[in-house]
Amino acid sequence: CASLISTPASSKASLECKFFGINVLQQLVIHQWYDLSEEIKQRLSLFIVECCRSLCAMEPGSEATSYPLKSKLAVLFADMSRLMTSDATNSQQQDGVSGSGPSTASDNVIRSKLLPELVTWPGSRGVELACMVLRWLPEGTNQIVPEALSATRKRVLLKALQESLPDILSFVYQALDKHYAALTDNTGNMQECKSVLDAALEMLL
Numbered sequence: 001c002a003s004l005i006s007t008p009a010s011s012k013a014s015l016e017c018k019f020f021g022i023n024v025l026q027q028l029v030i031h032q033w034y035d036l037s038e039e040i041k042q043r044l045s046l047f048i049v050e051c052c053r054s055l056c057a058m059e060p061g062s063e064a065t066s067y068p069l070k071s072k073l074a075v076l077f078a079d080m081s082r083l084m085t086s087d088a089t090n091s092q093q094q095d096g097v098s099g100s101g102p103s104t105a106s107d108n109v110i111r112s113k114l115l116p117e118l119v120t121w122p123g124s125r126g127v128e129l130a131c132m133v134l135r136w137l138p139e140g141t142n143q144i145v146p147e148a149l150s151a152t153r154k155r156v157l158l159k160a161l162q163e164s165l166p167d168i169l170s171f172v173y174q175a176l177d178k179h180y181a182a183l184t185d186n187t188g189n190m191q192e193c194k195s196v197l198d199a200a201l202e203m204l205l
Contacts, residue, residue, distance in 0.1 A: 015069065022072045033083040041084075042051060048073075048080055049117060056126040074132035082137055085109040085160045086153035109178060110137075110164040119171065124192035127175045131199035136160070140146055149203070177198045 025048070033041070037055075063081050114137075118130035124158055138161055149157060161168075179196040182188030 015066070019072060022076055026072075027035070029076065029080050029101045033080075034087060045080055048077055048162065052077055052129060053121060056121045056123055056129060056180055058125075060192070070129055074129055077138050078133045078136035078139070079087050081133070082139070082149070082157060082175075086149055086156045088118060089113065089157065092167060105170065106133065108160045108163055110160050111167060115164065115171065124179065124189065124196050127179070128192070128196045128199045131172060131175060131203045134172065135203040172200050174205055 021063065025044075029044070036044070055065065055073060114133075118133060121127070121130055138157070171185055178202075179188065179193040183190060183193040183197070
């Protein structure tokens with residue numbers, strides 16, 4: 001998977017290799033995350049994070065920055081983050097830590113790891129990708145996808161999302177404000193600004 005995803009997307013064939021690698025990795029994350037060792041989870045999460053960072057840094061106009069690739073990586077990152085969020089708090093409950101009270105910053109993965117990572121992604125493409133991740137993050141709380149979380153893990157995720165909502169909305173509204181101003185003032189790349197606005201609005205709606 002790593003070699004396929006890392007393939008330079010200089011042609012349609014190499015881009016399809018990336019898609020295949022992401023799809024395989026997504027199946028691993030969705031269906032086997034809770035069975036993986038902590039070491040494998042850490043290595044897997046670091047690799048997915050690095051893939052997203054690399055995409056943000058690619059040259060404009062490259063096939064690698066196409067919407068389908070951005071979308072697939074965003075969904076993969078959201079799937080991993082969703083499972084990490086429910087897994088972390090669930091592990092604490094198994095260890096005897098009560099989950100009835102509010103989560104602390106350290107046990108809410110969205111606030112302690114996800115958002116701090118998203119805000120570091122560079123450029124307009126980084127903001128767009130971050131908004132796409134936040135758009136797909138809650139999907140496991142309903143039955144839209146067949147890999148929906150169990151009832152217990154849904155409650156864990158919903159709790160973390162609710163506590164993180166002010167920070168999430170602040171990030172998205174800042175993205176809207178900054179890129180709308182750049183678009184109307186013609187001070188930024190118009191296509192990139194439009195892409196950010198589309199991603200942010202889709203997240204909010």
